Amino acid sequence: MHELSVAEELLARASEAAADHGADTVETLTVELGVATHVNPTQLRFCLETVAETRGDSDLTVEIESVDPQAACDCGWAGEPPSFGATAGRVPTARCPDCGSSVEFTSGKECRLASITVPDAPECNEGVHT
Amino acid sequence: MTLFTHPRRSHRFPIHRLRRVLRRKNPLPVARAHRFGHGDDADGTDMSDDVLAQYREQARALHERLVHDHDVSVVEFLGATGSGKTTLIEHLIERAPSDEAIGVVVGDVAGDDDARRFRTHDVDVANVTTGKECHLDPGLLGDALTDLDLNALDRLYVENVGNMVCPADFPLGAQARVLVVSTTEGDDVVRKHPLLFEACDAAVINKIDIADAVGADIDRMASDIADVAPEMDVFRTNGRDGDGLDAVASFLTDVRAAGHDHAHH
Numbered sequence: 529m530h531e532l533s534v535a536e537e538l539l540a541r542a543s544e545a546a547a548d549h550g551a552d553t554v555e556t557l558t559v560e561l562g563v564a565t566h567v568n569p570t571q572l573r574f575c576l577e578t579v580a581e582t583r584g585d586s587d588l589t590v591e592i593e594s595v596d597p598q599a600a601c602d603c604g605w606a607g608e609p610p611s612f613g614a615t616a617g618r619v620p621t622a623r624c625p626d627c628g629s630s631v632e633f634t635s636g637k638e639c640r641l642a643s644i645t646v647p648d649a650p651e652c653n654e655g656v657h658t
Numbered sequence: 659m660t661l662f663t664h665p666r667r668s669h670r671f672p673i674h675r676l677r678r679v680l681r682r683k684n685p686l687p688v689a690r691a692h693r694f695g696h697g698d699d700a701d702g703t704d705m706s707d708d709v710l711a712q713y714r715e716q717a718r719a720l721h722e723r724l725v726h727d728h729d730v731s732v733v734e735f736l737g738a739t740g741s742g743k744t745t746l747i748e749h750l751i752e753r754a755p756s757d758e759a760i761g762v763v764v765g766d767v768a769g770d771d772d773a774r775r776f777r778t779h780d781v782d783v784a785n786v787t788t789g790k791e792c793h794l795d796p797g798l799l800g801d802a803l804t805d806l807d808l809n810a811l812d813r814l815y816v817e818n819v820g821n822m823v824c825p826a827d828f829p830l831g832a833q834a835r836v837l838v839v840s841t842t843e844g845d846d847v848v849r850k851h852p853l854l855f856e857a858c859d860a861a862v863i864n865k866i867d868i869a870d871a872v873g874a875d876i877d878r879m880a881s882d883i884a885d886v887a888p889e890m891d892v893f894r895t896n897g898r899d900g901d902g903l904d905a906v907a908s909f910l911t912d913v914r915a916a917g918h919d920h921a922h923h
Contacts, residue, residue, distance in 0.1 A: 530792055530793060530827065530828070532790065533790075533791060534709050534710075537709045537712075538709055541707065541709075545692045545694070546692070551690070565710060565827055566823055566824055566826050566827045566853060567710070567827065612852050619852065619853065621852070621856070621886075622856040623888075628888060629889070630889065637710060637711075638708045638710060638711060639708060639709045639711075640694070640707050640708035640709070641694050641708075641709075642693070642694055642707075643691055643692060644691070644692050645690060645691045645692070646690050647690070
């Protein structure tokens with residue numbers, strides 16, 4: 529349900545970066561989304577596309593790259609934590625498979641704007657052979 | 659095409675010079691690209707590219723401000739709509755020492771029903787209506803704090819929006835996150851929401867007085883919590899009469915006494 533506000537934040541950041549390059553639209557937006565979050569990738573894509581459309585960016589291509597969970601425990605264990613069974617999506621536990629204590633995720637908790645592409649600016653096309 | 663590297667990385671990655679040289683001779687036939695730095699870069703300057711990490715950072719800053727700068731003990735209550743969060747906080751207010759100054763921030767999608775209830779007690783209340791949002795985030799909580807005199811407060815209760823999914827991704831900087839479930843939600847409620855239990859510090863099983871009437875097995879709920887979060891403190895309460903609330907109050911006193919070094923909130 530919070531995908532809408534997350535999408536708005538990501539697009540605001542993307543627009544800012546596009547503006548830094550003199551572009552007012554974003555062509556492709558790539559998000560790295562951790563598996564150990566409650567952000568639903570399908571809903572996030574829908575929200576990104578919908579919000580972009582309201583801003584006049586109707587051709588935005590959204591790429592969502594799933595980031596596997598990695599965790600480390602005080603006992604020395606590190607690796608990919610086991611998942612809860614029988615869930616529609618993969619839901620990793622925050623338990624150490626060795627000693628049962630809480631683990632800290634080292635990856636899998638992110639929702640990160642990884643890259644964007646913007647249309648070629650006219651002056652940049654000069655002399656460029658494609 | 660022109661390839662842009664992230665400006666904040668360029669000084670540490672001499673590869674951008676190589677790219678510049680290559681580009682001059684052999685421009686790539688793709689649209690201009692902007693890559694953002696990794697949030698796990700040593701200097702952490704690219705935190706803002708990760709939206710969830712940004713919220714976690716704001717929560718840490720709130721914790722610093724409330725708990726360390728203003729010496730306010732902050733306790734967050736979460737759980738479904740109707741689980742009994744408001745009633746439990748009211749009981750805790752009644753049990754507080756008379757010289758304890760209490761503030762309450764109440765989050766709801768709409769209305770001020772809970773805020774009006776709290777205003778009948780001798781506490782400072784800030785109401786947050788989230789509109790479209792399913793949870794409080796550190797920014798909303800920070801805004802609400804402007805209604806309260808932090809220097810005067812000893813304890814702040816934060817009642818999150820009734821929701822058992824989204825708040826897992828949005829810590830608020832509390833010293834303890836207390837998750838309230840009730841027997842009326844079904845005794846399988848714990849197994850349906852493992853991530854939120856993992857994100858909290860204590861659980862309350864409420865409405866134990868009507869467990870039989872709604873066919874809920876309280877022991878099963880408690881053992882499910884032990885499976886999902888073995889280190890979690892679990893309390894059984896009857897919010898209507900206040901049974902079991904003394905134990906919750908004493909747990910929260912211990913949380914405060916344990917100091918300000920709480921690991922991950």
